[in-house]
Amino acid sequence: MKYLMIFFLMIPLFLTAQKELHLAENSFQVDSFTERTFEDFVEKVIPESQFIFIGEQHGIQEAGIFTNIIFNWVNPLGFETLCIETDAILAEKLAYIASLERPLEAAKKLNDTFPYAIPFYNSKEDYSLFKNVVDRGGHIWGIDQTFMAQFRLNLDHLIQNTDNVLFKERLLPIKKLAFDSYAQSIAKKSFESMFWTTYDLATHEELMALSTNNEEKDILYHLWKTKEIYGYNAKKEYYQNNNERGKLMKANFTKYYMEALKKTELPRVVFKLGASHATRGLSMTNIYDVSNYASELAIFNHQKSLHFFVAGITGEAMTGNPFAEKPVAAFDNTKRLPKELQVLVSSFSKKYTIVHLAPLRKYAYGETYSEAMKKYIFNFDVMVLVKNAEPLSPL
Template identity: 25%
Template structure:
């Protein structure tokens, strides 16, 4: 140990002697820690934060907006980023969502034919049929991509999607007994979901043999077989949770998302497509996630680099405000409540950023690279796991002290969508 200290001191002395007097230092100055006001308008991005993000987009292939679920700001920011990205030179922009591919195919058809009113009718009939796209903010983000045929569903089929997908399969079935089976599963799922009993839904209980019999009934229908296989894979992944095999649940889901995404990516015609992602932050940060896996976000930088591009990762997590969460009850499927998490507050405290330096209302954009450069290892290690993941896995943090809850279709009235961006 003493020898290493000696040689280290001598090495530093030699470097010091080798530096000519008055010479410019080799190292550039560190970028300042910044808190930039960010605005979302009908035209796109505004404020100093908007200018910063816009300047990032010229060589970006993937924009990954990672959210804490239940807020209006992430999809609205993603919509503005998509507008800005579409105005830069490059391949068409596609939108990837945290919803199953067959559910998204159905939703995209409805959005193309009927717009948001058609999707509202689906959700009114079965509020728990899909995650995220049942929120008006997310559906408004998806609408132009659905109309252009560039909306990708890359997640497992949601546990509540059975009633819709079983109905689609029943419409294709020739065997009356098969139609009765699918109808029974649909009706049982509808009753369980209406009661908020997600543990009694078919994807939590169907066995491999059930899906094998279903496959036999659609042996001459490749499209139906794809749907059956997607449901079987979703059931398998969900059922890891039933026996508390949580790591495998997350790992298998991450692999499935990557496989669905790459299949869409490779099938896109023309130059490598640009993709706008809006999903849970765990899925879109670089590095090992708080669920201890490498998720989709770790795939994006290398894939973009292969095309001479890069990926941009933005976490959108509030400090305070209102949040909408699934909470079945007399009031409906969802409920709005006060948001009470201190993850971002602790991250900012570790960076030496006072909460009072953020605007009381509106969004703030915080570049994370300068914070990574300055934060000591000890402070970084003492951060909550999610805060540390955001710090190391994302390029920017977007936060607010006055978050707005997502608008579920059960709370929607026609005309409300025209006010979304400005709320």
């Protein structure tokens, strides 16, 4: 009986040792993504990928640096598209600006005219990535909703590009209302004061009736979807908010993909999205997001999807919040990591720690790993943790 009790007491110690061994065998550290160790790893995990997802912590430089490295690596393999978390109108404008001789000047002008209209891609580092993609003959797809502070930009786009006099005349006072609402929002520090809350069905239907082509109607459709999606959030219907946004992203991706199929048999895409939109399986917000949709599409095409999680352990990030006291905020994500990684953080001596999660799946049943660790193991293929992350640089 004594030896039996010792045996059962030793089981947790044995499982912990095995777990640490598996983590050690499937992780490594580098100070740069140009190191041979990292390049050898990428060479091993990339083959047969049709879609590569980079699920980022927004606001840190290293996510863009990583995306640039990956895009450069896979571009010769047929990856010509970067898919981002904007709507199609904004993606088109970002690609155009990136094609200019002095993109940062044009980007700053756009930002000064429409402050905070671009929530996730509005830094010097972002335009370095966009320019690299465009210079390589690549394309930028924007599959997300129109964001709340972006109404001004999209209404202006409609005004500048329509030849329909009645439509343009009706849009002008609406655009002014959108600018006035934004000013009130900043003054009151209230997202609820932005124009999306007062854009009503009667106005929307009137504009739809006045518009004369499918492109205009599509832009208006997305403005109304934005109101609908943010409306769920305002009513604290968070599942509906996330699910409707996910459905929209799938529909927008499908539209791009079907067009791409007219030119190539197997479109290959690098995605740079917030981490919750880059998961395989049930996402962090409990929906089956565009990333899972694409992962199944890759299987249908006898290919695979590759999912990276890129986040800082410690450092600083650009907040992207117009109401924040400072544009940059320090963070420490150590306690948000699974407990298995928390105990290892102090031993991380280099800039980047790469954990190959996919091989851990065969060990991730039962009580071997915490539920938090299992979530990462099954949602992503590779985890890239950044020590002392640096914030994006404002334009």
